[in-house]
Amino acid sequence: MNMLLDNMPALLIAVPLFFAFLIPIIGKFAPKIHDVWIILASFVSSLTAVITAVTVFTKGTIVYVFGAAAGSPAAPIDSGGIPFRIIFTIDGFCAFMLLSAAIVSFAVVLYLVSSQKERSGKSELYALYLLLTAGIFGMVSTGDLFNFFVFLEINSLAGAALVSYHRKGGIAAEGALKYLIVNTVGGLMVLFGIGLLYAQYNSLNMAFIASQMSFTTVNIVALVLFITALAMKAGSVPFHFATPDAYSVAPSGITAAMIVASQAGLYGLFRIVFTLYGDIFNTVTIGWVVIILGVLSMVIGVTMAIPQKDVKRLLAYHAVSQTGYMLLGVGVALAVLGDPLAMAAFGQTAMEGGLFHIINHAMYKGLLFLAVGAVIYRTGVWSLNKMGGLGHNMKWTMIFFLIGALAIAGIPPFNGFASKLMIYESVFAFNPALSIIAMVVSILTLASFMKVFHSMFMGPQLPEYAEVKEVPKLMIAGMVILTIFVIGFGLVPDLVVNNLITPAADALINNGAYITAVLGGGL
Amino acid sequence: MIGDLITGYGFWNPLIWVVVMATGLLFAWLIWRCGESDYDKGTEQTKPYLSGNDEPEKGAVHIRGGNMYWGFTQALKGYYDKLVPLHSGVVNDYLAWFLIGVIVIFVVVIVL
Numbered sequence: 202m203n204m205l206l207d208n209m210p211a212l213l214i215a216v217p218l219f220f221a222f223l224i225p226i227i228g229k230f231a232p233k234i235h236d237v238w239i240i241l242a243s244f245v246s247s248l249t250a251v252i253t254a255v256t257v258f259t260k261g262t263i264v265y266v267f268g269a270a271a272g273s274p275a276a277p278i279d280s281g282g283i284p285f286r287i288i289f290t291i292d293g294f295c296a297f298m299l300l301s302a303a304i305v306s307f308a309v310v311l312y313l314v315s316s317q318k319e320r321s322g323k324s325e326l327y328a329l330y331l332l333l334t335a336g337i338f339g340m341v342s343t344g345d346l347f348n349f350f351v352f353l354e355i356n357s358l359a360g361a362a363l364v365s366y367h368r369k370g371g372i373a374a375e376g377a378l379k380y381l382i383v384n385t386v387g388g389l390m391v392l393f394g395i396g397l398l399y400a401q402y403n404s405l406n407m408a409f410i411a412s413q414m415s416f417t418t419v420n421i422v423a424l425v426l427f428i429t430a431l432a433m434k435a436g437s438v439p440f441h442f443a444t445p446d447a448y449s450v451a452p453s454g455i456t457a458a459m460i461v462a463s464q465a466g467l468y469g470l471f472r473i474v475f476t477l478y479g480d481i482f483n484t485v486t487i488g489w490v491v492i493i494l495g496v497l498s499m500v501i502g503v504t505m506a507i508p509q510k511d512v513k514r515l516l517a518y519h520a521v522s523q524t525g526y527m528l529l530g531v532g533v534a535l536a537v538l539g540d541p542l543a544m545a546a547f548g549q550t551a552m553e554g555g556l557f558h559i560i561n562h563a564m565y566k567g568l569l570f571l572a573v574g575a576v577i578y579r580t581g582v583w584s585l586n587k588m589g590g591l592g593h594n595m596k597w598t599m600i601f602f603l604i605g606a607l608a609i610a611g612i613p614p615f616n617g618f619a620s621k622l623m624i625y626e627s628v629f630a631f632n633p634a635l636s637i638i639a640m641v642v643s644i645l646t647l648a649s650f651m652k653v654f655h656s657m658f659m660g661p662q663l664p665e666y667a668e669v670k671e672v673p674k675l676m677i678a679g680m681v682i683l684t685i686f687v688i689g690f691g692l693v694p695d696l697v698v699n700n701l702i703t704p705a706a707d708a709l710i711n712n713g714a715y716i717t718a719v720l721g722g723g724l
Numbered sequence: 725m726i727g728d729l730i731t732g733y734g735f736w737n738p739l740i741w742v743v744v745m746a747t748g749l750l751f752a753w754l755i756w757r758c759g760e761s762d763y764d765k766g767t768e769q770t771k772p773y774l775s776g777n778d779e780p781e782k783g784a785v786h787i788r789g790g791n792m793y794w795g796f797t798q799a800l801k802g803y804y805d806k807l808v809p810l811h812s813g814v815v816n817d818y819l820a821w822f823l824i825g826v827i828v829i830f831v832v833v834i835v836l
Contacts, residue, residue: 379815386819390826418834425830429822439825442811442818486836490829505807508797510790550732585789590782614738619729626732648793656789661782692738694729 209253210265210289213299213338217246221331228324236314239327243310246334250303253342257296258704262718264344265289275719276409282720284406290344290719293704294556298341298468300701301560302461304686305567306334312571312679313454315672316578326366330455333359333462340465344719346395346405349469353391353434357384360462364451373450380447387430387440391469394426398477408719411477411712421482427473428490434466437528438497441521445505448517449583453574454679456513457567460520464559467524471531471709479538479712488536495528496635499642507649511583512573515653516566519609522642523562529639530555530624533631538710547630552706553698554623560701561616561690565608568683572602575672575680576657585656592658594669599658601680606654608687610647616687619694 205212220242227238257263266275267287276284291299313330317323336359339352361384365377395405397419402410414420433440444463448456474487502522509515534552537543575598582588592599608615611622621643629636671677690697708715727739764770772779779785797804810817 379813379818382815383818383822386822421833422830425826425833429826429829432825433822439821442821443815445811446813483836486833490832501807504800504803505811507793508804508808512789547732550730587788589786589788613736613741619736619738622731622736623729626734630732648796652789652792655787656792660786663783663786665783692742693727694736694738695727698729 206252206256207271208265209249209256210263210291210342211267212249213246213253213289213342214335216249217242217331217335217338220246221328221335224328224331225324235323236318239330240310240314242327242331243307243334246331246338247303247307250299250338253291254296254300254303257291257293258700262290262292262708262714264719265291275406282409283404284409284719285404287348288344288406288719289342290408290715291342292715292718293708294468294472294706295341295708297556297560297701297705298465299338301464301563302334302337302341304682305457305461305563306337308567308679308682309454309458309571310679311682312457312574312676313452315675315679316454316574317452318673320367322366326363329359329362329366330458333363333458336360337462337465341468344407346398346407346410348405349407350388350392350395353466353469354388356462356465357381357388357434360384360459361447363455364447364459366455367450367452376443376446376450379443383440383443384434387433390426390430394423394430397423397426406719407472407477408716411479412716412720414477414481416481420478424473424478424482424487428470428487431466431470431473432494432528434463435470435528436463436466436498436521436524437494438501438521438525441498441502444521445514445517448520449511449514453513453570453577456517456574457570460566460570461563463520463524464563467527467559474535475538475709476712476715479710484538485536488532488534488538491528491532491535492635495525495530495532496638497525498522498528499525499639503642503645503649507645507652510585512585512588512653512657513570513577513583515585515649516569516573519569519646519649520562520566522646523558523566523609525642526621526624526639527555527558527562529628529635530558533628533635534706534710537631543631544710547627549706549710550623551627551631552710553702554620554627556705556709557620557623557694557698557702558617560697561608561620561687564683564686564690565605565615565617568601568680568687569605569609571676571680571683572598572605573657575601575676578672578676579669580666585653588657589660589666590658590662591666591669593662594666595658595671597671597677598680601684602658603654604684604687606650608691610650611643612647614688614691616690616694619691619697623698 276282336352336356343349361377361381365374402413436444502518506515506518530551534548537548608617611618625636727737729736
């Protein structure tokens with residue numbers, strides 16, 4: 202048992218990969234246990250992530266060195282102080298992201314098993330889904346830059362393949378191709394940035410590079426490449442264009458998982474800016490760059506969402522808009538990182554608000570995509586112009602959608618309100634205009650979701666949907682899991698912030714602890 | 725106290741909010757109960773009055789998604805006329821925006 206616990210970071214990747222490679226065999230020779238197998242696979246993968254996260258929150262940062270005996274230092278004595286093995290460095294921020302990914306990943310699998318029941322090629326779908334999960338877990342766990350790039354590519358490639366899973370007359374393939382091309386270019390930029398750092402520091406280890414980082418033009422070029430490429434992965438304006446194209450054509454369950462996949466990009470952005478570069482450059486400038494990306498994402502995302510008639514495209518633009526809140530909160534913290542008084546007064550709260558919004562967004566946007574997917578599953582219709590009166594037949598789906606819609610619009614007592622309130626108040630202390638923009642965007646979000654809710658569920662029962670019925674229980678179960686977190690995080694936000702968010706924010710702000718954990722040994 | 729979230733300027737407690745809302749709803753329900761109960765479902769009184777005209781088909785009275793916020797988008801026509809074409813669907817344009825973003829951010833970071 203202890204051996205399992207000691208090797209939990211390796212199992213984060215090994216478990217989903219093991220199940221992924223066996224799924225096609227199970228599908229061919231034992232199709233009856235196929236669905237049970239994927240549920241088990243996702244459950245064990247998510248459990249591994251949860252156990253790892255709990256270990257971090259209770260015992261502190263985990264430094265896991267692949268290929269070294271337990272207890273060995275990350276940097277062997279004869280290496281000149283350079284850690285050259287592959288290392289997973291899992292601190293509070295990683296643990297927080299793992300937890301978010303684990304919850305959504307499992308909820309989506311329950312939903313997919315039912316919604317894809319009648320489809321062919323499920324083995325490939327589930328294998329790719331587990332690869333996507335492995336990619337996300339790897340991105341948020343690794344302490345090695347090249348490893349990060351590899352997991353980023355796994356994430357993007359699996360994501361693109363999943364987007365094109367349903368052909369839909371070629372539209373899905375087109376969306377997937379755009380997503381793939383854009384993310385590949387972004388990935389290459391990340392690789393180029395890593396190359397620039399490797400050429401200077403002779404290492405790929407994040408903690409080691411952070412300890413050696415200096416203010417040079419080459420480092421600034423690498424930083425800009427990282428920021429733009431990872432902002433693109435996260436779906437931030439003006440790098441967001443492929444996001445709605447891909448999200449709107451992917452199977453709905455997959456889109457919910459893609460939200461977490463894109464947030465892994467946000468993780469990379471924050472990790473690199475705070476941990477690698479935190480000490481050496483003018484954080485005010487970079488902070489404002491992140492803030493402006495956030496404001497553009499919020500405003501352009503929501504204003505593009507309002508006129509949309511394709512419900513999934515509308516949700517995709519709202520995903521862009523919500524990413525803006527996260528960038529705004531964390532950007533403000535970055536801008537005042539060098540000012541201890543401002544950091545204590547509002548920077549820490551802004552940071553926590555931005556991070557809290559990440560997990561909240563994963564839950565309510567995942568829920569919204571699943572609820573909309575349930576409507577599409579029963580009606581086969583994407584256009585809001587053709588929907589109406591479905592609340593008569595799909596009461597549970599309507600309730601789940603309403604909860605998700607109220608949460609994303611920042612209506613109390615749901616989770617979106619708690620994180621947005623933290624962002625509004627802390628950002629107001631930094632710059633009132635930014636806070637007002639954030640509030641106006643929330644109002645527009647509410648207006649947009651009133652339109653969607655009315656168009657889909659309200660009004661008289663339409664004759665063409667008279668035979669429509671509620672979705673199967675497993676799909677409901679997937680939505681219930683996310684709803685529990687949307688309501689739970691909203692009702693006890695203090696517990697979430699104190700136990701999950703503050704350790705994550707502290708891990709980002711204090712990059713010295715990250716460096717010490719690796720170069721000083723860790724667990 | 726459980727539920728107290730420190731927000732910078734003050735605090736937010738959703739549990740108190742839920743109790744207050746529940747109390748408000750209880751009072752609203754009590755007031756509603758005092759009303760006169762003369763509603764008969766399925767009778768003439770529940771049909772919409774449309775100046776003596778027949779009630780249209782169900783599908784015809786539902787306001788579809790495309791009809792909503794027409795005024796909003798019309799008022800911001802100039803903004804939308806510029807913004808929507810940027811989302812051209814052409815991947816070359818997407819990559820061009822990426823390069824523009826890289827250059828602008830690089831200049832900003834170097835200059836400032």
